[in-house]
Amino acid sequence: MTYDFDTLAGRFLANFWSIRFPRCEPVWAFEGWDMDADGHARCLEHALRCEELLVRCHRLNLRQALHGQGCSTFLDRVEGIIGDRWRIHLFLADEAVGQMLPALTVGEVGTGDPSTFDPRQFVERRIERVKNTHRLTGRYEWLGDDLP
Numbered sequence: 001m002t003y004d005f006d007t008l009a010g011r012f013l014a015n016f017w018s019i020r021f022p023r024c025e026p027v028w029a030f031e032g033w034d035m036d037a038d039g040h041a042r043c044l045e046h047a048l049r050c051e052e053l054l055v056r057c058h059r060l061n062l063r064q065a066l067h068g069q070g071c072s073t074f075l076d077r078v079e080g081i082i083g084d085r086w087r088i089h090l091f092l093a094d095e096a097v098g099q100m101l102p103a104l105t106v107g108e109v110g111t112g113d114p115s116t117f118d119p120r121q122f123v124e125r126r127i128e129r130v131k132n133t134h135r136l137t138g139r140y141e142w143l144g145d146d147l148p
Contacts, residue, residue: 005127012075012091012123015098016112019062019105021055021086055086058107062088065104071097075126079116089114091123 027050030043055078066074073093080086089112092098101109112119 005131008073008093009123009127011093011095012127013119015092015095016119017090017092017098017101017109018111018113019058019088019090019101019107019109021058021088021107023085024051024054027051051086052080055080055088058105059088062090062105066097069097069100069104075123077114077117077122079114081115087114089119091119 027047030040030047033043035043059076059078063076066072071092071094074097075091077089078086079089088107090098090101091112
């Protein structure tokens with residue numbers, strides 16, 4: 001398949017969605033406990049790892065659901081803010097897929113709202129990486145990691 005990358009970048013940015021997941025309150029129960037600093041640091045580390053694992057599971061489920069709907073050209077990025085919400089940001093090539101998102105996830109779907117990155121730079125870097133690594137021959141060519 002041949003891609004017009006400039007047009008594709010514009011489509012990704014025009015179809016930018018964020019899915020928000022609130023923090024998992026049970027793993028933060030330690031916040032009111034009386035403990036030393038080392039114990040608090042260990043609990044904080046475990047809570048953050050638990051939350052990241054949960055959002056990565058949501059991401060995997062979402063990727064599988066999108067692929068099941070025939071959507072394989074998209075970019076995604078996970079963004080977390082300590083003690084707040086996690087977000088999965090999706091850049092979709094197909095506008096119609098965005099309307100299906102609420103049925104594909106338990107998260108709160110809304111328009112793109114990143115807090116720690118520039119969407120345009122992210123899309124441009126990811127497209128450049130895809131072009132440079134010649135990944136357009138595989139089945140899951142658009143799926144990548146979160147590295148900038």
